[in-house]
Amino acid sequence: MPEKFDVIVVGAGPAGTSCAYTCAKNGLKVLQIERGEYPGSKNVMGGVLYRKQMEEIIPEFWKEAPLERPVVEQRFWMMDKESAVSFGYKGLEWAKEPYNNFTVLRAKFDQWFAGKGVEAGVLLINETVATECIVEDGKVVGIKTDRPDGEVYADVTVLADGVNSLLGKQLGFHKEFRPDEVALTVMEVINLSKDKINDRFNLEDNQGCTIEIFGDSTKGNLGTAFIYTNKESINIGVGTTLSSMISSRMKPYDLLDYLKNHPMVRNLIGGGEPAEYLAHLIPEGGYHSVPKVAGNGVLVVGDAAQLVNAIHREGSNMAMASGRMAAETIMEAHQAGDFSHEFLNAYRDKLYDSFIIKDLKKYKNATHVFEHNPQYFKEYVPMLNRAASKFFTVDGSSKKTKQKQIIKTMTSEKGTIKLIKDVYKAWKAVK
Amino acid sequence: MQENRGVWVYIEQNEGKIEGVSLELLGAGRKLADKLEVPLAGVILGDSIRHLSDEVIYHGADEIYVIEHSVLKQYRTESYMKGVIQLAEAYKPEIFLYGATPNGKDVASAVATDLSTGLTADTTMLDVDVEKRLLEASRPAFGGNIMATILCKKHRPQMATVRPKVMKALPRDSSRKGRVIEEKMDLREEEMRTKVLEIVKDVTKPGLADAHIIVCGGKGMGDERGFQLIHELADVMGAGVGGTRDVVEAGWIGHDHQIGQTGETVTPKIYFAIGLSGAIQHLVGMKNSETIIAINKDPHAPIFGVSTYGIVGDAHEIVPLLIKQFKEAFKKGGEKTHA
Amino acid sequence: MHIVVCVKQVPDTKIIKINPKTNTLDRRSAPAILNPYDAHAVQAAVKVKEEYGGLISVLSMGPPQAVEIIKKSVEIGADGGYLITDRAFAGADTLATSYALFKALDRISKDKPIDLIICGKHAIDGDTGQVGPGIARRLDIPPITNVIEISDIDLKIRKVRVKRKIINGYERIETGLPCLLTVEKEINPIEYSPLPNMIRAARYQPVIWAVSDLDEVDRTQLGLKGSPTIVGKMFTPPKPEGGHVLEGTPSEQAGQIVEVLLKNKELFSVN
Numbered sequence A: 001m002p003e004k005f006d007v008i009v010v011g012a013g014p015a016g017t018s019c020a021y022t023c024a025k026n027g028l029k030v031l032q033i034e035r036g037e038y039p040g041s042k043n044v045m046g047g048v049l050y051r052k053q054m055e056e057i058i059p060e061f062w063k064e065a066p067l068e069r070p071v072v073e074q075r076f077w078m079m080d081k082e083s084a085v086s087f088g089y090k091g092l093e094w095a096k097e098p099y100n101n102f103t104v105l106r107a108k109f110d111q112w113f114a115g116k117g118v119e120a121g122v123l124l125i126n127e128t129v130a131t132e133c134i135v136e137d138g139k140v141v142g143i144k145t146d147r148p149d150g151e152v153y154a155d156v157t158v159l160a161d162g163v164n165s166l167l168g169k170q171l172g173f174h175k176e177f178r179p180d181e182v183a184l185t186v187m188e189v190i191n192l193s194k195d196k197i198n199d200r201f202n203l204e205d206n207q208g209c210t211i212e213i214f215g216d217s218t219k220g221n222l223g224t225a226f227i228y229t230n231k232e233s234i235n236i237g238v239g240t241t242l243s244s245m246i247s248s249r250m251k252p253y254d255l256l257d258y259l260k261n262h263p264m265v266r267n268l269i270g271g272g273e274p275a276e277y278l279a280h281l282i283p284e285g286g287y288h289s290v291p292k293v294a295g296n297g298v299l300v301v302g303d304a305a306q307l308v309n310a311i312h313r314e315g316s317n318m319a320m321a322s323g324r325m326a327a328e329t330i331m332e333a334h335q336a337g338d339f340s341h342e343f344l345n346a347y348r349d350k351l352y353d354s355f356i357i358k359d360l361k362k363y364k365n366a367t368h369v370f371e372h373n374p375q376y377f378k379e380y381v382p383m384l385n386r387a388a389s390k391f392f393t394v395d396g397s398s399k400k401t402k403q404k405q406i407i408k409t410m411t412s413e414k415g416t417i418k419l420i421k422d423v424y425k426a427w428k429a430v431k
Numbered sequence B: 001m002q003e004n005r006g007v008w009v010y011i012e013q014n015e016g017k018i019e020g021v022s023l024e025l026l027g028a029g030r031k032l033a034d035k036l037e038v039p040l041a042g043v044i045l046g047d048s049i050r051h052l053s054d055e056v057i058y059h060g061a062d063e064i065y066v067i068e069h070s071v072l073k074q075y076r077t078e079s080y081m082k083g084v085i086q087l088a089e090a091y092k093p094e095i096f097l098y099g100a101t102p103n104g105k106d107v108a109s110a111v112a113t114d115l116s117t118g119l120t121a122d123t124t125m126l127d128v129d130v131e132k133r134l135l136e137a138s139r140p141a142f143g144g145n146i147m148a149t150i151l152c153k154k155h156r157p158q159m160a161t162v163r164p165k166v167m168k169a170l171p172r173d174s175s176r177k178g179r180v181i182e183e184k185m186d187l188r189e190e191e192m193r194t195k196v197l198e199i200v201k202d203v204t205k206p207g208l209a210d211a212h213i214i215v216c217g218g219k220g221m222g223d224e225r226g227f228q229l230i231h232e233l234a235d236v237m238g239a240g241v242g243g244t245r246d247v248v249e250a251g252w253i254g255h256d257h258q259i260g261q262t263g264e265t266v267t268p269k270i271y272f273a274i275g276l277s278g279a280i281q282h283l284v285g286m287k288n289s290e291t292i293i294a295i296n297k298d299p300h301a302p303i304f305g306v307s308t309y310g311i312v313g314d315a316h317e318i319v320p321l322l323i324k325q326f327k328e329a330f331k332k333g334g335e336k337t338h339a
Numbered sequence C: 001m002h003i004v005v006c007v008k009q010v011p012d013t014k015i016i017k018i019n020p021k022t023n024t025l026d027r028r029s030a031p032a033i034l035n036p037y038d039a040h041a042v043q044a045a046v047k048v049k050e051e052y053g054g055l056i057s058v059l060s061m062g063p064p065q066a067v068e069i070i071k072k073s074v075e076i077g078a079d080g081g082y083l084i085t086d087r088a089f090a091g092a093d094t095l096a097t098s099y100a101l102f103k104a105l106d107r108i109s110k111d112k113p114i115d116l117i118i119c120g121k122h123a124i125d126g127d128t129g130q131v132g133p134g135i136a137r138r139l140d141i142p143p144i145t146n147v148i149e150i151s152d153i154d155l156k157i158r159k160v161r162v163k164r165k166i167i168n169g170y171e172r173i174e175t176g177l178p179c180l181l182t183v184e185k186e187i188n189p190i191e192y193s194p195l196p197n198m199i200r201a202a203r204y205q206p207v208i209w210a211v212s213d214l215d216e217v218d219r220t221q222l223g224l225k226g227s228p229t230i231v232g233k234m235f236t237p238p239k240p241e242g243g244h245v246l247e248g249t250p251s252e253q254a255g256q257i258v259e260v261l262l263k264n265k266e267l268f269s270v271n
């Protein structure tokens, strides 16, 4: 007789582990299935972990988690071919408790986090693929895995199997992605000595910096790039929606190569040794793409539920929060002895009341706006650079004259009405 | 410990034939014995093997200990081990070398346990500190990335198994004379717990170890189909085919074709190393080949460090050319001899 | 039938890194795994159990983390396991290792007599293959090394028949139980473990013993103290010289090689 658990969690990323940990901590019998050799072995993330959502699961986690650097500076670059308009914030208060964000390497972090789950009583099974949900009388009652005698049962199955959730598709919760609903991001981990990183980014040992790049990083494609500092390595990556990649006939790796050799970037990473190359999808559909997240005996969390803020590339925080909310709902269901769709829908309500859906709603049209208005990346970023160059170049004319000239070029290049419209659209999309 | 003197080599014989590695060890042992100014002795066990003692002396030994017994007809750990221990306890050598073959390692491990002494496995370099009378047995460690010298300071004999084909045998010298010491042993078949029921020789595949020419391909051949080029080249020359571990693990060719630390050690006259990087674990298995011809598109590939001739280029381009020109040249050659 | 498999935790030498300055192993670079030959040994025991029934225990000497490889063995199908771990074991060479394992086997057999011991052919970190035969000598049972097949076992007359690899072939051997086998990888492929084994392994906690849990141990025979061999020095293998890199067009280069080959005509059996 296959064993029966209170909860089966498929996937040991931040979403799955948050859920599994919380359930086990509260005394439920939890089985967690992970297809990687160990949690995080193949997982990919730019690397910013947000403190708040993690802290809600494990208070003061920074005292023991394998973190890279607390982020004390966030920079934004509007980058052109040989220039960038940059702004940002550096605050040393972020180098102290309770911190703000951290950079992490997922292979280490996920493994540690899942280990906390195991300590709390989760039975974690690695190197095992959940192949389908077992559905009886319209109810998910467990899963099948790719192993011999691979069936196992539970009151609730939690799908935390990431962006390309096969199980979610099997249940018909969501369909194949349209190319404009996902971004393909490629990134590299580049080993570089601590001293070089500190020098080049103006940091001390326990301080990290993130750079978000718009514009020429993606050769004018819709998407963004990033550079994050770890202890002794740098994560550098770039992503665009699959649709713009297809239409521009660009290969993902070419894009990353372009970025790495960009004159604004290459000195930051120069002399480093590429250690890992990773590619991964990010759901970009946002609010419009969130699928059904609860059914009879089943909940969907994290990327599998497309809970990602594509504009800010925030996902792990939503993954963790959704995992925790799912766990809370499961505990309530366990008490009530009711695992029906109706009861489990409480999870959906929690999501919609939280920052997650609110944030996604706020940005709901952003990707779409940018996707259909390539001028933002292709034209406005270079224009901004030209304007800045003019403004800062010392050539004897007064600042006032310069401003006039700048406005004149901008409006003549684009036409005043079009420009105002575009700015308004962009502002609405991300406001 | 003071009383232990002499360098011994375990002479492995199978069906009355001495294994090559034993002769190589006599060559290596000779050097150690000369440095220490002690005799070099062989130790041989078996059934009707007395006549082999001369061969052992011709290859460098001063003495040979022989135990003949019908129970020793086939190798068995329990019987052979007993004989070796009996000799070692009676005559107390200070250094005792064995070939790192299945049987050599087997008997050495058992003997070391009973004599409560150290045994260094799979040695590839031997030397001796004359003053301290210490054997310096060096071997690859941590997967061959590094060499470690192992010492056995306080126990005697100092024992080591040595990889086949890394030491050089001395030329056979039938004018050499030596002392034969015959020993008796009390053995009864009824008391043996182990029986050899049958020995099956695999004659279908002549071991790579015997091939005069070997064509070895690596990961650089691309895929299983690309690797066919290696077979083609080997076929036209009547050569044996080898592969690196990566190739074997990818399933392009079977396990028994693996050359290197965890595969065969080979010393053919001509060794083709094609599309392989020449990792240290591979090199230990082939670097003593007479002529090494390497083809690799990376001019910095370590294989060029050991090759006699190197071609920097794409194997998929060079090998077909080689096959074509080889065929032509040897056809011509053939005609000439006919004429 | 009680089978004990000796399993060792080893660094994965495939991805090992050596610090070229200090010539030491960079431990961070090498995750610890179940010695691959020992995985085959456990699988071989599972096959025997499937046919003849019985109980499979694994035994390991190593640091506390070696619990993981015992769990891995349970995934493959072992029923349970013992870890002997103690500072006194540290630094053991093969002689001291076989002594410690022998003492542990002695203790295990007091609970349930042992019929068959299986070891891997060798551990990939040390590559010696000496521990198995060493254990057999200490227990005074027959060792059979390089086993490629366990052909059959007769529990009534307590005999086992195996195939043993030798140079250029194999031999069929019969011996009595109890005995000790060391196995090659060819003995069997590793099977994909069933899910119930995985779940059992995730829960499993092995028996852990220190020296004081074993009977009549002579401490001078343990660990560094009990090891006759010591590591003298470490060095990177001497770099070979390297020969002649050919020049010219690919076709000319091939031509030069063929010339070399022509000089060794006698070697070729051209058809």
Ligand SMILES: Cc1cc2nc3c(=O)[nH]c(=O)nc-3n(C[C@H](O)[C@H](O)[C@H](O)COP(=O)(O)OP(=O)(O)OC[C@H]3O[C@@H](n4cnc5c(N)ncnc54)[C@H](O)[C@@H]3O)c2cc1C
Pocket (backbone or CB within 6 Å): A010, A011, A012, A013, A014, A015, A016, A033, A034, A035, A036, A039, A040, A042, A043, A044, A045, A046, A047, A048, A049, A050, A128, A129, A130, A131, A160, A161, A162, A163, A166, A185, A186, A187, A237, A280, A281, A282, A301, A302, A303, A304, A307, A308, A313, A314, A315, A316, A317, A319
């Ligand atoms: C390049 C890149 C950069 C990013 N940068 C950031 C960032 O800086 N900050 C941030 O917060 N977010 C970032 N994100 C998003 C973030 O990585 C994800 O939102 C987050 O990892 C989602 O967590 P998850 O647990 O839902 O899914 P995942 O982390 O994808 O975990 C899913 C797990 O399920 C396992 N799995 C999948 N299918 C099966 C199956 N059938 N059976 C068993 N196991 C299965 C997988 O192996 C995996 O371990 C980034 C994403 C990318 C691609």
Ligand SMILES: Cc1cc2nc3c(=O)[nH]c(=O)nc-3n(C[C@H](O)[C@H](O)[C@H](O)COP(=O)(O)OP(=O)(O)OC[C@H]3O[C@@H](n4cnc5c(N)ncnc54)[C@H](O)[C@@H]3O)c2cc1C
Pocket (backbone or CB within 6 Å): B142, B143, B144, B217, B218, B219, B220, B221, B222, B243, B244, B245, B246, B247, B258, B259, B260, B261, B262, B263, B264, B274, B275, B276, B277, B278, B279, B280, B281, B282, B285, B295, B296, B297, B298, B301, B313, B314, B315, B316, C013, C014, C015, C124
């Ligand atoms: C404990 C241990 C034991 C080992 N034992 C062995 C062993 O017994 N035997 C063994 O071989 N290895 C062994 N290895 C593995 C060894 O370290 C190497 O990984 C392996 O030898 C590399 O195989 P390779 O040269 O085929 O592949 P790679 O190292 O991948 O080399 C491929 C080479 O092909 C070249 N190349 C690519 N394309 C072309 C082309 N079109 N034309 C020409 N050249 C091309 C490349 O430049 C490269 O140099 C062992 C490793 C460990 C850790």
Ligand SMILES: Nc1ncnc2c1ncn2[C@@H]1O[C@H](COP(=O)(O)O)[C@@H](O)[C@H]1O
Pocket (backbone or CB within 6 Å): C005, C006, C007, C008, C009, C035, C037, C038, C041, C059, C060, C061, C062, C094, C097, C101, C118, C119, C120, C121, C122, C123, C124, C126, C127, C128, C129, C130, C131, C132
């Ligand atoms: N520390 C150990 N614990 C358990 N078994 C071991 C240990 N060391 C060696 N062995 C066993 O002995 C075999 C040969 O190891 P070695 O002699 O070190 O090459 C291994 O495959 C194991 O089966």
